[in-house]
Amino acid sequence: MNVSLTILEIAVILLGLTILLVDLWLPTQYRRLLGYTAAAGVVAILIGSFWMPVGEAEFAFGRMYIFDPLALYFKRFFLLAAAIVLVLTVDFSERLPSGISEYYALSLFALSGMMFAASANDFILVFVALELITITFYILTSFQRNRLTSLEAGIKYLILGALATGFTVYGIALIFGTANATSFSVIASKTADLAGNPLFLLGTLLVLVGVGFKIAAFPFQMWAPDVYQGAPAPTAAFLAVGSKAAGMVLLLRILFGVIPQITINWTALLMAVSGLTILYGNLCAIPQRSLKRLLGYSSIAHAGYMLLGIIAVNQAGSTAVLFYLVGYLFTVLAAFGVICVVMRITDSDDLSAFAGLHSRSPLLAAALGFSMVSLAGIPPLAGFFGKFLLLRALLEQGTASHYWLALVALIGVAMSLYYYLGIVRTVYWTKAQSNDPIITVAGPIRCVLYGCIAAMLYLGIFPNMIVNAAVRASLAFQL
Amino acid sequence: MIQDVLFYLFAFMTLLSAVLVVANPVSRNPVTSAMFLVLTILFMAGLFVQLHAFFLAAVQILVYAGAVIVLFLFVIMLLDLKEEQSRRIGKLGSVLGLVSVGVVFVLFNRALSGLPAKVPGATGQPSxxxxxxxxxxxxxxxxxxxxxxxxxxxxxxxxxxxxxxxxxxx
Known part of the structure; x- marks a missing residue:
């Protein structure tokens, strides 16, 4: 049974339960600070994960749960993201009407769902983990229930999410019906027979609809801008990083690990999805005035970029996706950190609220500036190297259609320069309104922002460490 | 023989009551729709019995036809749904709905027609x-x-x- 492999998830769930319980005895004024405790706990678990022995893939609970370098890579990714998001939440917590400890606990439960998703080796576990993530996010999205936009975002996410879940379950049922198994290992050994079975293909396609919803790929992206805009800023940050990465790890496990042959057959379909996702995200982001909404569209575009690595169907592609996600984590969390602080002061995420941020808080301006430049993919930051790896993996395949797709991606990047640099201009070269106060940044957030800026530079200039880790993790796929 | 007759009976009644849930030509009352949903669920439980999934059939009736529908009725009666009754389904909506149903139907038909009569690996006995x-x-x-x-x-x-x-x- 090998329960000890799931020790990281168990620790996270216990931490969440502890937070829920401690809340009962803690005086109200200290509850906000529970977030730092939770973040410290998550960091401790992250450090503890470096003592986990990892070599060959190990299995637990039958072959339902897999523990391999890929799973560990993503678990650490999720833990890091959650720790940063928890610190942001403490700063944001004054704006939440009630239940701040529950917010921390729910974030931890969502984290455990993501970690289970990273280790899923069975469609049943995929489904349960996805539900744990999504249902927790329905609640986290509508947490500011004194604001109409937050509730509206929650309802939209709930309805569209339920629809996507329906597709996933239907797909899993068809897969089970044709393969007579839900285990990835069993299905992978049967793919030669199943590749010609149209019902199996239909089932896989429906599952991909559900996962495509999670990463906000083109025909399933409708929810992203509304939810990002309406959700509390830390929730949006966690959605952008954690939920998307959970979708990516499932996509990699299914497309590369279970049905690589079918993935190659579907190259044209995936290319169309990726190209349209990139163009849609970037075109719609151009006229946006709300920074959170803009980041929602930009997250759609970035899902498209990451799909480039999946279309490559080689280990370089999977390495590139893994590296890109880490760069994206620091970049997006820095941006949302700035939004959290600014929204606390001005109660608005309209671009005008960020005008002249440089003169009000140089650190915030620098963090936002670095993050936008990195999202746009300008060297020497993390975003540039990630895009470089993705395109290189794509062009390794070397057919004409791959080159065309790379061209579409480059056009998307060129379009994105316009609005990302527009934000940089607003922050540095637009005059602040004279009555805007100087913004002071709390110590922990200050550390997080410095850390994110340092990480963006480090990943862009010395990418070796993470690339090596990503290469080791990608060995999980025999492509 | 009797198995086949029962299957077609249950399947037909499931589909018929499901259609009546969303498109009832006589009544636009949400409570009527909920009642047809009960019928759909009951006939589906019949299908489960034929698959030897007795426990699933019982749970289906207890949980869905019992608890969930009561919850539905609560919500319907608590919310005043007068507007819902007078609302007509738009032309565009019904056309789009029919088209998407048609596409799904064609997809399934194509998928199933390419299959051998028996799924490879299936043993006939439920596992x-x-x-x-x-x-x-x-x-x-x-x-x-x-x-x-x-x-x-x-x-x-x-x-x-x-x-x-x-x-x-x-």
């Missing part, structure tokens, strides 16, 4: 007889991990419902 004992064994052995994760999920749902429906914002 899990539908009584409670083997179900419990499967739940606590093979599917222990998802089962335990579901308990976290239920906790999340409970916490969430209380938070979102609590009256005073403290």
């Amino acid at each position: 899990l007889e539908g009584l409670t004992a083997p179900l419990g064994h499967a739940l606590f052995k093979q599917y222990l991990l998802p089962f335990e994760i579901l308990s976290v999920l239920l906790l999340v749902a409970m916490v969430g419902v209380i938070l979102l429906s609590k009256k005073d914002l403290r």
Whole structure:
């Protein structure tokens, strides 16, 4: 049974339960600070994960749960993201009407769902983990229930999410019906027979609809801008990083690990999805005035970029996706950190609220500036190297259609320069309104922002460490 | 023979009542729709019985036809749905709906027509007889991990419902 492999998830769930319980005895004024405790706990678990022995893939609970370098890579990714998001939440917590400890606990439960998703080796576990993530996010999205936009975002996410879940379950049922198994290992050994079975293909396609919803790929992206805009800023940050990465790890496990042959057959379909996702995200982001909404569209575009690595169907592609996600984590969390602080002061995420941020808080301006430049993919930051790896993996395949797709991606990047640099201009070269106060940044957030800026530079200039880790993790796929 | 007759009867009645849930030509009353949903669920339970999934059939009736529908009726009666009754389905909506149903139908038809009559690997016998004992064994052995994760999920749902429906914002 090998329960000890799931020790990281168990620790996270216990931490969440502890937070829920401690809340009962803690005086109200200290509850906000529970977030730092939770973040410290998550960091401790992250450090503890470096003592986990990892070599060959190990299995637990039958072959339902897999523990391999890929799973560990993503678990650490999720833990890091959650720790940063928890610190942001403490700063944001004054704006939440009630239940701040529950917010921390729910974030931890969502984290455990993501970690289970990273280790899923069975469609049943995929489904349960996805539900744990999504249902927790329905609640986290509508947490500011004194604001109409937050509730509206929650309802939209709930309805569209339920629809996507329906597709996933239907797909899993068809897969089970044709393969007579839900285990990835069993299905992978049967793919030669199943590749010609149209019902199996239909089932896989429906599952991909559900996962495509999670990463906000083109025909399933409708929810992203509304939810990002309406959700509390830390929730949006966690959605952008954690939920998307959970979708990516499932996509990699299914497309590369279970049905690589079918993935190659579907190259044209995936290319169309990726190209349209990139163009849609970037075109719609151009006229946006709300920074959170803009980041929602930009997250759609970035899902498209990451799909480039999946279309490559080689280990370089999977390495590139893994590296890109880490760069994206620091970049997006820095941006949302700035939004959290600014929204606390001005109660608005309209671009005008960020005008002249440089003169009000140089650190915030620098963090936002670095993050936008990195999202746009300008060297020497993390975003540039990630895009470089993705395109290189794509062009390794070397057919004409791959080159065309790379061209579409480059056009998307060129379009994105316009609005990302527009934000940089607003922050540095637009005059602040004279009555805007100087913004002071709390110590922990200050550390997080410095850390994110340092990480963006480090990943862009010395990418070796993470690339090596990503290469080791990608060995999980025999492509 | 009798099995086939029963299958077609249950399947037809399931589909018919499902259609009547959403497109009832006589009544636009939401309560009537909910009642047809009960019928759909009952006939579906009949299909489960034919598949030897007795426990699933019983749970289907107890949980869905019982608890969930009562909840539906509560909500329908608490919310005043007068507007809903007078609302007509738009032309564009019905055309789009029919087209998408047609596309799904064609997809399935194409998928099924390419298949051999018998699914490869299927043994004819269900791998899990539908009584409670083997179900419990499967739940606590093979599917222990998802089962335990579901308990976290239920906790999340409970916490969430209380938070979102609590009256005073403290």
